[in-house]
Amino acid sequence: MQKPGDLPGRRLQLSNASRKGVQAAVEFSLLRKGPVASLSLLRDRKVGGILAFQSWNKKDSLCDLRGPLCLCSDHIARQVHHRGTEIHRACTEGIASRTFSRQSVAPLVLLMIVVTLILTSSCSLRRNQNASSITETHEVIDEAGRRIQLAAHIDRIVSLAPNLTEIVYAVGAGDRLVGDTEYCDYPEAAKKVAKIGDTIHPSIERIIALKPQVVLVSTASQLETFTKQLDEQKIAVYVTNPGNLEEVFRSIATFGVLFGTHEQAATLVADLRRRTTAVEAKIGGTNPVAVFYQVSGEPLYTIGRESYLTDLVRRAGGTSVTADVSGAFPRYSDEAALAARPDAIILPSGGSMGDANSTVAAALKNSPAALNNRVYKINDDHLSRPGPRLVDGLEEMARALHPEAFR
Numbered sequence: 001m002q003k004p005g006d007l008p009g010r011r012l013q014l015s016n017a018s019r020k021g022v023q024a025a026v027e028f029s030l031l032r033k034g035p036v037a038s039l040s041l042l043r044d045r046k047v048g049g050i051l052a053f054q055s056w057n058k059k060d061s062l063c064d065l066r067g068p069l070c071l072c073s074d075h076i077a078r079q080v081h082h083r084g085t086e087i088h089r090a091c092t093e094g095i096a097s098r099t100f101s102r103q104s105v106a107p108l109v110l111l112m113i114v115v116t117l118i119l120t121s122s123c124s125l126r127r128n129q130n131a132s133s134i135t136e137t138h139e140v141i142d143e144a145g146r147r148i149q150l151a152a153h154i155d156r157i158v159s160l161a162p163n164l165t166e167i168v169y170a171v172g173a174g175d176r177l178v179g180d181t182e183y184c185d186y187p188e189a190a191k192k193v194a195k196i197g198d199t200i201h202p203s204i205e206r207i208i209a210l211k212p213q214v215v216l217v218s219t220a221s222q223l224e225t226f227t228k229q230l231d232e233q234k235i236a237v238y239v240t241n242p243g244n245l246e247e248v249f250r251s252i253a254t255f256g257v258l259f260g261t262h263e264q265a266a267t268l269v270a271d272l273r274r275r276t277t278a279v280e281a282k283i284g285g286t287n288p289v290a291v292f293y294q295v296s297g298e299p300l301y302t303i304g305r306e307s308y309l310t311d312l313v314r315r316a317g318g319t320s321v322t323a324d325v326s327g328a329f330p331r332y333s334d335e336a337a338l339a340a341r342p343d344a345i346i347l348p349s350g351g352s353m354g355d356a357n358s359t360v361a362a363a364l365k366n367s368p369a370a371l372n373n374r375v376y377k378i379n380d381d382h383l384s385r386p387g388p389r390l391v392d393g394l395e396e397m398a399r400a401l402h403p404e405a406f407r
């Protein structure tokens with residue numbers, strides 16, 4: 001399902017799409033949001049994984065990333081750069097004598113196209129030179145539509161949200177996390193990473209001291225103003241903003257590309273998708289249950305049209321009674337809650353937030369859900385963190401709403 005603001009018609013045309021790898025890359029690219037519209041593989045060469053292609057962007061007409069690029073074998077999944085740069089010379093010197101068979105070039109073709117598409121529309125690779133080092137960067141558009149310059153190889157990451165920390169580890173880049181939040185407690189290793197504060201009050205001084213190449217921000221945290229402060233400090237901030245489960249998968253796949261671990265990310269996404277399909281197959285044919293999702297009881301917050309959780313409830317065989325309320329996490333009035341009369345209530349609680357949200361809000365105490373004992377507590381860490389464990393949350397919610405389908 002497309003989100004408002006998502007560009008339509010993101011069709012790809014490859015002039016040389018005969019090989020399997022290229023086809024796979026096209027499918028992969030279609031999963032991302034962002035305005036890359038088409039890409040044309042002009043030709044590929046066998047030596048050193050050097051490729052030449054152009055990519056077009058519907059919005060800006062022609063993308064900057066074109067012409068011969070190199071993906072050097074020693075840096076697979078790590079480096080894409082223009083030929084003729086010093087980085088290219090440095091890394092090709094080591095492989096100059098090697099020749100690549102057609103077979104060994106195929107994965108490079110795939111990777112090249114994936115990287116190109118994910119690194120989005122303006123795709124400009126540029127070289128930032130200072131006195132002591134050369135840093136290869138590329139322009140990326142994040143999920144909030146912001147243009148940012150990111151290092152081609154990222155090995156210092158700060159995460160400002162638990163879901164992002166979980167994604168970083170899940171795609172295999174956890175060893176590059178140099179800072180995270182006090183709420184980042186999963187996986188176990190995340191607890192030992194230097195803490196930069198909590199999820200709504202991170203310390204800018206601590207972040208600066210960690211010298212991150214990228215700071216990861218989630219819109220499932222309230223860091224809009226803080227993001228601007230980081231921008232002013234010229235720190236690259238990548239914002240994720242998934243509006244549904246599919247877009248959570250895209251965030252995971254994108255991190256894999258940004259951190260050069262796309263294969264691990266793709267495997268993970270494939271597995272998460274398989275589990276999602278299995279749930280949906282079981283749920284198929286059941287009657288949707290009218291659900292109230294209580295984000296917080298006091299004050300009363302719920303999920304709205306733009307929340308990834310509205311999509312999750314639907315996939316789990318429910319219909320959120322607040323699905324038409326505008327926004328992602330609206331504050332909800334007692335009057336509206338009384339009128340909603342849900343048949344089931346989901347209480348995300350019992351995870352890292354303990355018992356914080358374990359009682360039904362006063363306005364829902366006489367709802368059919370409460371009277372019929374259909375109040376389901378589901379681990380808040382699985383539901384409140386749009387990352388890999390969201391599929392655990394989906395499975396738990398589906399079982400709660402439709403136990404008959406899982407017998």
Ligand code: B12
Nearest residue numbers: 161162163198199200219220221223224227296328329384
């Ligand atoms: C709704 C809510 C959520 C929503 C997120 C909504 C949000 N964006 O804030 C969900 C359910 C996802 C959530 C998750 C969590 N939450 Co919460 N949450 C709340 C709650 C109830 C209300 C917060 C609120 O008013 N949000 C405002 C939203 C609805 O509107 P908004 O600011 O306009 O946000 C939108 C825009 O600003 C935009 N946006 C946000 N950031 C950015 C950044 C950029 C650059 C851009 C362009 C846009 C953008 O997207 C938002 C969504 O549309 C508060 C408790 C309270 N009473 O305040 C706790 C609270 C903020 N949450 C808390 C916690 C701990 C968590 C979790 C860590 C819990 C967990 N089990 O892991 C997770 C972390 C999520 C993650 N990223 O991993 C704590 C924070 C404590 C702290 N000091 O850090 C609070 C205070 C609860 C508490 N009393 O302890 N939470």
